[in-house]
Amino acid sequence: MVVELFHSTAALYLLAGLAGLLGIALPKARFGRAVPWLLAAGATLHGIAFARLHTLPNPPQLTDTPSAISLAAWLAVIVSLLLLRSGRLEGLAVLVSPLAFLSVFYESFTLYANAPAVASEAGSWPHLHVILASAGLALLGVAGLAGALFLAEDRALKAKRAPSLRRGLPSLEALDRVNAVTLAAGFPLLSCGVVAGMLWTQAETGHLFVGGAHAVWSVIAWAIYLALVVARFVAGRRGREAAACAAIGFAFLLFVVIGVGAVV
């Protein structure tokens, strides 16, 4: 039942992505209007799937990478839905939907492959770490995707390419605003996630920092985002530079969560 719920969620995210693509290619057909509804249906089903999964006897650990990524994807979809309410950002949902689809599909295949959750001496710190870091990842992920889209549109505008296919995409100003909002909300959450992770480590080992690969790369990622926040909100960097930084920062964060997480 839970697997079917995850599969249905994945299908809805995929449909939202396809509807968004069709909405950009054929603006008159108004496929874009279906995007928020499909995303909302997907997010609702995703939430139900989570609730069902974690109320089962012997649920998988929330700290598993697939679970954490799926949680981040869920939160990213919710953030996208909130952003969709404030402007024409269906083009951004086209990028979020496929990633959400892949995350959920990945989780559905690994549901019973990982060891079930066991009581930890660290109490609720592991869960808090995962929830806060996933929320940060979700917001910074949306910032990164908005940045990537900004760079593509900026390049097309500078190169004077025919604008027909860009009509359904968000404006550069809207993407820059998404960058600012998600960075402002995502960085504090990521910071809290890092702190919760350190407290989890302390509860288990007695030390705040033990120097494992995940911990070291996480701190580097946090420092990169700190620099990004300072550049954006203190030095006033915006537009193309901010977009490029957000895209690179998100790629690095993905490397830390998935790449280093998988190795460790």
Place this chain on the structure above:
Amino acid sequence: MKILLVGMNHRTAPVEVRERFAVGDPLPWLAKLVDSPEIDEAVLVSTCNRVEVIAAAPNLEAGRHRLRSFFHRELGQAAPLPQHRSESAVLYEHVDGDAVRHLFRVAASIDSLVVGEPQILGQVKQAYRVAAEGGVCGPLLNRLFASAFASAKRVRSETQIASRPVSMARVAVDLARQIFETLEDKHALLVGAGDMIEAALVALRGAGLASVAVANRTPERARELAARFGASAHGLDEVPRLLAASDVVLTSIGVDRPLLDAPLFEEALRARRRRPIFAIDLGVPRNIDPAVNQLDDVYLYDVDDLGGVAEANAEERRRETLRAEAIVQEEVERWGGWLSALQAVPTIRRLRARAESIRQGEVDKIVTKLGLDEAQQRGVEALTRAVVNKLLHAPVSRLREQAEREGGLAYLEAAKVLFALDDSTAPGAEADAVADDTRGDDESSS
């Protein structure tokens, strides 16, 4: 009844000819036209690109002659056409299906100078409204114009004929919308005061910009233009200061070398904390150094860039025109079906009247013969009426359906022969006169 369309447009008549035939208030002209026995209903469409009369006439030749004379003697006041143009070359004429197709193409903006331009539908609607309110438009043209508007709506919603701007000014506004989320809080700086700047001012004002500043070498001309469009006027020396506050910069001024260069834009960007600038250079020679486009957060388009986008959009519109023509063809056929179905109405009415007359005659006979009381009479009435209705239901429905199709007239003829509708000695034929009397009402309500 024949549908006739006579008129001229940008293809057949130059502006100096069209302007002589253009009318401000078409109603007095239309009233004169429908006062004549040759024309029953008429609508006059007069825009900057066309003057056309669509009319319903009982006789083709008489109607055609009347409309030609209306153009030549009344609208044109019998003055000779300039440049030795013959009337037959300037005026075109369409009848029935061709007239309907022409009107549908005009309303859908396929026949416009700029294909897909949105104004024409409003102009045709206005022309129809004037005629309808003036009482010079009857059931045939009412239906025709309703179909034309429905066809135009379909073309607009099912094709992208109007979604790509093709004028420089509108292309610029379209590009600005890809950079800025909204234009309502944006400020524009226009450098120059010529025709290009004026056209851009109209488009930018229409797009709802918060404010527009016009800077020109001659401040008087800038002031005059600014006053007309609710903008502020400035001299060229103020441009560097204005640049920092401007989101959209549009230039079209005669200069030997670029007026605005990269360092000036870099300084403006710093002052505005890197908020983007959309720069449009319509000047030849160019007014803005092309190197400005290399700067981050500045998007510079010159006249060739905008022309390229406009041409690509025009090509897109031309492709969409093929789809629009197919929709118009469908709608013309639907209209033809409606018109054909109208021909079935007298036959159906006569058939029903004939059947009712026979039924009533038989009921009267049986009531007298059997001496039925009132309740029994009501029962016989209901019974016979139900039998007649049920018997006629299928042939009447088939006649209506077939009349809309090609060859439908054969079914009407067959019905007349089978039910002896043309035989005045057949039982019930006395009801035909009553049926014919109500024919007009029936047609208008169909």
